Amino acid sequence: MRSIEEMTEELLSLPNVSRALLAEKLVESLEFGTDPTIQTAWTTEAKKRRDEIRDGSVQSIPGEEALAQVRQLLQQ
Structure with a gap:
């Protein structure tokens, strides 16, 4: 299993559009109980x-x- 640091380094090398999509998905995964x-x-x-x-x-x-x-x- 890769460490958070390794994953972060890899993900930060993605193009801006891909990073933005990933950020959106991560935020969505943290939201709960929202109408x-x-x-x-x-x-x-x-x-x-x-x-x-x-x-x-x-x-x-x-x-x-x-x-x-x-x-x-x-x-x-």
Whole structure:
């Protein structure tokens, strides 16, 4: 049996698309007791947002910048 470290090294060498699919499957395996309707809604929203970024209809900003904007709004 391979160690976690060996599997991690091998899996991190996969192409981005494969790693993303694997990450999705791993997260799904950890979720339990989630209302399927809610889960479907969140998945649909996440895919919509992903597609908007990919097609250029929205622009992403770095996480630190987003957090700074939120902090500023909370201070008002």
